[in-house]
Amino acid sequence: xxxxxxxxxxxxxxxxxxxxxxxxxxxxxxxxxxxxxxxxxxxxxxxxxxxxxxxxxxxxxxxxxxxxxxxxxxxxxxxxxxxxxxxxxxxxxxxxxxxxxxxxxxxxxxxxxxxxxxxxxxxxxxxxxxxxxxxxxxxxxxxxxxxxxxxxxxxxxxxxxxxxxxxxxxxxxxxxxxxxxxxxxxxxxxxxxxxxxxxxxxx
Amino acid sequence: xxxxxxxxxxxxxxxxxxxxxxxxxxxxxxxxxxxxxxxxxxxxxxxxxxxxxxxxxxxxxxxxxxxxxxxxxxxxxxxxxxxxxxxxxxxxxxxxxxxxxxxxxxxxxxxxxxxxxxxxxxxxxxxxxxxxxxxxxxxxxxxxxxxxxxxxxxxxxxxxxxxxxxxxxxxxxxxxxxxxxxxxxxxxxxxxxxxxxxxxxxx
Numbered sequence: 001x002x003x004x005x006x007x008x009x010x011x012x013x014x015x016x017x018x019x020x021x022x023x024x025x026x027x028x029x030x031x032x033x034x035x036x037x038x039x040x041x042x043x044x045x046x047x048x049x050x051x052x053x054x055x056x057x058x059x060x061x062x063x064x065x066x067x068x069x070x071x072x073x074x075x076x077x078x079x080x081x082x083x084x085x086x087x088x089x090x091x092x093x094x095x096x097x098x099x100x101x102x103x104x105x106x107x108x109x110x111x112x113x114x115x116x117x118x119x120x121x122x123x124x125x126x127x128x129x130x131x132x133x134x135x136x137x138x139x140x141x142x143x144x145x146x147x148x149x150x151x152x153x154x155x156x157x158x159x160x161x162x163x164x165x166x167x168x169x170x171x172x173x174x175x176x177x178x179x180x181x182x183x184x185x186x187x188x189x190x191x192x193x194x195x196x197x198x199x200x201x202x203x
Numbered sequence: 204x205x206x207x208x209x210x211x212x213x214x215x216x217x218x219x220x221x222x223x224x225x226x227x228x229x230x231x232x233x234x235x236x237x238x239x240x241x242x243x244x245x246x247x248x249x250x251x252x253x254x255x256x257x258x259x260x261x262x263x264x265x266x267x268x269x270x271x272x273x274x275x276x277x278x279x280x281x282x283x284x285x286x287x288x289x290x291x292x293x294x295x296x297x298x299x300x301x302x303x304x305x306x307x308x309x310x311x312x313x314x315x316x317x318x319x320x321x322x323x324x325x326x327x328x329x330x331x332x333x334x335x336x337x338x339x340x341x342x343x344x345x346x347x348x349x350x351x352x353x354x355x356x357x358x359x360x361x362x363x364x365x366x367x368x369x370x371x372x373x374x375x376x377x378x379x380x381x382x383x384x385x386x387x388x389x390x391x392x393x394x395x396x397x398x399x400x401x402x403x404x405x406x
Contacts, residue, residue: 023229024227024229026229116374150387
């Protein structure tokens with residue numbers, strides 16, 4: 001615990017996220033966290049209060065990092081289809097990072113959580129809402145927009161649902177199915193021609 | 204252990220599925236299973252060999268039950284859009300069953316699993332493939348089929364991805380978002396008119 005506190009907290013949270021993302025909330029013991037962070041249990045409880053408090057801090061840290069990745073993917077293109085494609089590719093790529101194919105920490109956590117009323121599920125629900133709203137704004141700012149039958153909010157929710165399915169494809173290591181889903185999503189949202197234009201521009 | 208063995212195994216597996224589905228694989232201890240099944244640990248190990256063996260047997264039992272539910276949903280309509288709608292409604296309904304909003308045991312399990320090479324993940328991958336093939340056949344048998352840009356296999360994979368997203372909506376208790384996703388999926392797969400026809404027929 002000799003490092004500067006701010007640096008320490010950032011590094012520590014990154015290590016804790018790695019631990020809990022690998023092993024899951026229920027599957028990770030405090031002694032594994034102690035082993036991986038080299039911070040003793042008393043200090044961990046001092047910082048986070050409880051294992052659940054540690055999990056909530058880890059989810060907050062991951063959500064902030066994830067938001068940066070999402071933002072960077074969205075900003076990498078100035079068109080609606082380009083933004084959605086970049087976002088979905090980012091999801092599949094981060095989810096299939098070796099050696100673990102860890103998927104998405106938020107998705108894994110909510111599916112592990114015993115009840116939708118638990119604090120972990122509530123926290124994830126808030127992060128998911130933030131992301132959905134961010135996707136909605138990114139689509140509004142970047143023509144061409146989705147087919148007219150979608151409201152912007154519906155299009156954003158649709159994209160997020162496909163991100164969840166991609167996180168599962170990542171976890172199952174079925175990258176080829178994930179690629180097909182990305183193409184289908186672009187065709188569905190924007191129509192075949194708009195989606196093809198983006199793919200040719202990217203290729 | 205005085206009941207007839209066949210009856211006993213069926214009931215026991217149903218109780219074990221309930222336990223593991225509620226608490227997750229890592230989050231459920233053998234003593235909780237003992238408490239809920241009133242079968243002692245030695246007998247459980249005798250039957251299943253290990254906690255992982257018990258989980259694999261529970262997944263097999265759940266997958267067989269799930270398959271019956273899927274089959275019944277698919278057979279409830281003679282049209283492609285009607286079959287997909289029934290299947291997606293079944294997914295949302297079973298996933299949001301009270302009090303737990305447990306989602307789908309297969310989806311929860313694969314997301315909890317530490318690696319795509321683990322036996323649990325491999326088993327789930329097999330059940331997912333079986334279900335996808337079943338959906339594909341159900342679509343082939345029931346006109347009108349999906350839009351022409353979908354091969355039957357791609358349409359089935361697309362439907363399955365939406366089932367996964369619905370399982371997550373169920374887990375987050377966001378039923379309204381799930382309903383929107385069902386409508387979007389039907390519009391996307393079959394075109395707006397075919398999908399509307401089914402909804403009017405169902406309503």
